[in-house]
Amino acid sequence: AQSVTQPDIHITVSEGASLELRCNYSYGATPYLFWYVQSPGQGLQLLLKYFSGDTLVQGIKGFEAEFKRSQSSFNLRKPSVHWSDAAEYFCAVGSSTGYSTLTFGKGTMLLVSP
Amino acid sequence: GAGVSQSPSNKVTEKGKDVELRCDPISGHTALYWYRQSLGQGLEFLIYFQGNSAPDKSGLPSDRFSAERTGGSVSTLTIQRTQQEDSAVYLCASSPRQGHTGELFFGEGSRLTVL
Numbered sequence: 001a002q003s004v005t006q007p008d009i010h011i012t013v014s015e016g017a018s019l020e021l022r023c024n025y026s027y028g029a030t031p032y033l034f035w036y037v038q039s040p041g042q043g044l045q046l047l048l049k050y051f052s053g054d055t056l057v058q059g060i061k062g063f064e065a066e067f068k069r070s071q072s073s074f075n076l077r078k079p080s081v082h083w084s085d086a087a088e089y090f091c092a093v094g095s096s097t098g099y100s101t102l103t104f105g106k107g108t109m110l111l112v113s114p
Numbered sequence: 115g116a117g118v119s120q121s122p123s124n125k126v127t128e129k130g131k132d133v134e135l136r137c138d139p140i141s142g143h144t145a146l147y148w149y150r151q152s153l154g155q156g157l158e159f160l161i162y163f164q165g166n167s168a169p170d171k172s173g174l175p176s177d178r179f180s181a182e183r184t185g186g187s188v189s190t191l192t193i194q195r196t197q198q199e200d201s202a203v204y205l206c207a208s209s210p211r212q213g214h215t216g217e218l219f220f221g222e223g224s225r226l227t228v229l
Contacts, residue, residue, distance in 0.1 A: 009154075032216075034217070036220075041222070042222055043118070043205065043220035043221050043222040043223060044157075044205070044207075044218075044220040045220075046217050046218075049217060090156065090157065092157075094216075101147060101159050101162050101170070101173075102159075102218060103159070104149075104156045104157040105156055106154065106155060106156035107156050
């Protein structure tokens with residue numbers, strides 16, 4: 001069965017500092033990987049996704065993530081955090097073999113300090 | 115509208131009552147999903163509809179939960195005899211892709227509080 005681990009429940013970063021949110025997955029084949037962001041009272045918005053090809057993927061709002069097969073990781077990064085980035089971030093894994101739902105991690109809440 | 119629409123946005127009910135939550139997916143999307151989001155628990159898959167195929171109900175936590183999708187469009191999630199542990203945000207998503215997992219487009223959710 002596929003699973004996703006986001007080891008950090010909360011992270012606080014100073015505005016302007018760099019950010020890395022960790023995500024580890026368990027899946028038997030090449031996964032499809034996603035990062036979503038959820039602002040308070042809002043639904044989830046896709047930041048970026050990895051299906052194949054270049055392991056460094058760019059997303060919206062200046063985010064990027066790198067797929068590392070050897071580490072079963074798909075960490076999210078941003079070089080300079082803005083106060084508006086404060087939100088909850090979810091990593092998700094999907095199947096490349098036809099099962100059609102996403103499995104989500106429990107999320108990481110990002111707090112941005114001035 | 116252009117996005118996934120869910121109603122009601124907030125629902126407060128008493129233990130033992132039945133509730134219905136509605137989802138209107140993006141026009142033309144063939145796949146529809148229900149997830150439950152509880153505090154600190156992330157998103158829990160409940161049920162998935164794909165076109166006219168039989169739904170994948172493997173995530174429904176008990177037989178008090180059911181869902182239907184009429185005409186391949188609007189979906190209703192019904193919770194019978196609600197319990198306090200059913201309190202959560204229920205998220206609906208739709209997808210234009212058939213078969214393998216692609217991007218899901220989420221609604222803003224229905225927050226259910228069971229007193």
